[in-house]
């Protein structure tokens with residue numbers, strides 16, 4: 001049986017020493033990669049290196065394992081407040097730490113939406129009580145995610161917002177997007193877009209292509225994503241600010257980001273594991289468990305995303321963890337809800353990029369640690385003296401099969417059910433405390 005403990009409801013004592021011995025310590029930011037020891041005292045990393053030792057510490061033997069900064073997933077939907085039958089801060093974070101994730105960024109499309117200081121107070125207070133990992137959150141760009149009036153960005157930043165997005169929905173109004181860039185510029189926070197032109201989507205449910213034709217369902221064309229990205233980047237170029245593209249799915253949108261970066265614009269992009277691991281053929285196998293928004297795209301798009309990861313164009317990997325109960329998924333493709341769970345499969349699915357030689361381990365881990373941290377101005381995702389001890393111990397060679405029925409998430413909607421994978425988190429540490437052990 002796996003072991004779980006809450007990091008903040010029962011915090012580690014300030015003088016408790018833990019020595020992680022014989023670990024391959026990898027810090028993606030500095031490039032440090034050596035076998036040695038890492039000593040934590042209380043909730044902090046005290047020291048690490050080949051000759052670090054401590055006589056009065058609890059010893060954890062990490063022989064053959066990788067010790068890395070805890071993973072940071074900058075896009076999850078924990079449905080809290082509002083839809084706790086699908087997920088809540090407790091179950092979502094429990095699922096996250098099984099996946100080696102120590103910090104998540106919740107999306108604000110909850111009920112009520114995260115557009116007030118009060119909702120951020122709720123998140124902070126509740127997560128201290130019930131969460132297994134660090135909980136951060138985006139605030140809405142517009143009040144109630146209605147796409148009309150800007151939320152109070154200043155006070156939301158003070159309340160803890162790490163950026164702004166109406167994710168779940170795009171900001172369709174270009175003038176609202178312009179104002180969002182203008183106001184957020186002084187706050188130095190990203191405006192993150194769910195890029196989708198709703199008129200072009202036109203009630204489509206999966207990718208527009210051979211599979212949608214074969215199934216006789218309405219498709220979502222690639223331009224639904226790319227025209228919004230092109231528009232946003234034009235506004236960004238005109239007024240300044242920081243832009244982050246959530247869950248990129250198409251070659252065209254990625255190419256727009258490439259051109260923007262070449263011009264020196266402040267744009268970043270993340271990709272979800274399902275978009276680089278699967279194409280729309282998966283809908284034929286997994287049905288509504290392969291339905292998400294943006295949809296799984298063509299093989300050509302998938303390969304463009306892999307190339308974007310390899311070249312460094314794509315900054316981060318994030319899950320878009322979107323739990324749904326059975327009634328929301330046991331419907332026709334057209335009627336089922338969009339979204340899949342992802343926090344427990346992110347690391348093993350992403351490790352395929354390392355096993356297949358697409359990315360070095362350092363570059364892969366960077367996309368789930370330090371790179372992700374920079375997008376949200378988070379002072380984590382690194383191994384250094386004095387940093388908070390958020391860590392993950394990874395067994396790169398552990399071969400296993402993903403079983404969605406075993407997920408700690410309240411929801412089981414995953415197209416990766418039954419996938420054979422290699423590598424997983426075997427211990428997750430938040431603020432110095434082991435919160436999950438396999």
Ligand SMILES: [Zn+2]
Pocket residue numbers: 167168169194246247293294
């Ligand atoms: Zn989205």
